Amino acid sequence: MITVLYFAWVRDRVGTDAETLALPAGVTTLGALLTHLASLSPRHANALARPELLRAAVNQLFARPETPIAPGDEIAIFPPLTGG
Amino acid sequence: MTRLKISVQAADFDLAAEYAAIATQPGIGGIGCFIGQVRAGSDLISLTLEHYPGMTEKALHAIAHQASQRWPLHAITIIHRIGTLTIGQPIVLVLAAAAHRHAALSATQFLIDWLKTDAPFWKQERFSDGGSHWVEARQSDQQARQAWDIPLG
Numbered sequence: 483m484i485t486v487l488y489f490a491w492v493r494d495r496v497g498t499d500a501e502t503l504a505l506p507a508g509v510t511t512l513g514a515l516l517t518h519l520a521s522l523s524p525r526h527a528n529a530l531a532r533p534e535l536l537r538a539a540v541n542q543l544f545a546r547p548e549t550p551i552a553p554g555d556e557i558a559i560f561p562p563l564t565g566g
Numbered sequence: 567m568t569r570l571k572i573s574v575q576a577a578d579f580d581l582a583a584e585y586a587a588i589a590t591q592p593g594i595g596g597i598g599c600f601i602g603q604v605r606a607g608s609d610l611i612s613l614t615l616e617h618y619p620g621m622t623e624k625a626l627h628a629i630a631h632q633a634s635q636r637w638p639l640h641a642i643t644i645i646h647r648i649g650t651l652t653i654g655q656p657i658v659l660v661l662a663a664a665a666h667r668h669a670a671l672s673a674t675q676f677l678i679d680w681l682k683t684d685a686p687f688w689k690q691e692r693f694s695d696g697g698s699h700w701v702e703a704r705q706s707d708q709q710a711r712q713a714w715d716i717p718l719g
Binding site: 487489490491494539542543544558560561562563564565566 | 620678681
């Protein structure tokens with residue numbers, strides 16, 4: 483299982499701030515996971531439609547599409563950062 | 567050894583208390599200070615700041631570590647507020663203390679530049695007509711952060 487967290491407008495569009503799901507066979511990178519998540523529902527598809535607008539972290543470290551993922555990971559998907 | 571204080575909190579911060587907490591340390595000759603606050607805009611009522619608990623604190627520690635590698639700092643204070651803040655209210659405090667002004671001022675700017683692009687916070691604006699809007703990241707913030715990657719000679 484993996485935990486996926488959503489923040490800011492990504493959460494608003496997906497409609498939940500966190501979900502736990504099984505990692506499908508063959509999904510071994512963040513990029514592949516995003517493609518899988520977008521297939522889960524129309525809301526997911528809408529939220530994740532433009533990966534260039536998204537940023538992500540794996541286990542609380544910034545990640546890129548090629549970053550490997552594995553069961554037990556905490557993956558977060560969010561817009562570019564706007565603190566300060 | 568750099569004294570580090572990092573806090574993500576809803577409550578306001580006390581600038582005088584934060585200053586006093588580091589100013590008495592021996593060897594400090596200058597303290598740089600940056601305070602970010604909610605800027606008035608057309609019809610803006612408030613900003614709501616959200617963050618990624620756990621990762622935010624790690625990211626701020628990593629940014630502070632970067633600064634302490636680049637300059638001889640005696641102390642770094644980063645306090646970032648979360649929750650809903652109205653116009654004029656403070657959002658973020660950065661203090662950097664060193665023996666001399668160059669390190670203190672440069673580190674202060676570095677810390678806020680990197681915080682903007684490397685700490686997981688998001689701002690949502692609320693307007694008087696009831697609407698709301700997630701603030702978009704600025705390209706200029708990314709450029710300001712990357713400017714620090716250029717070797718200084």
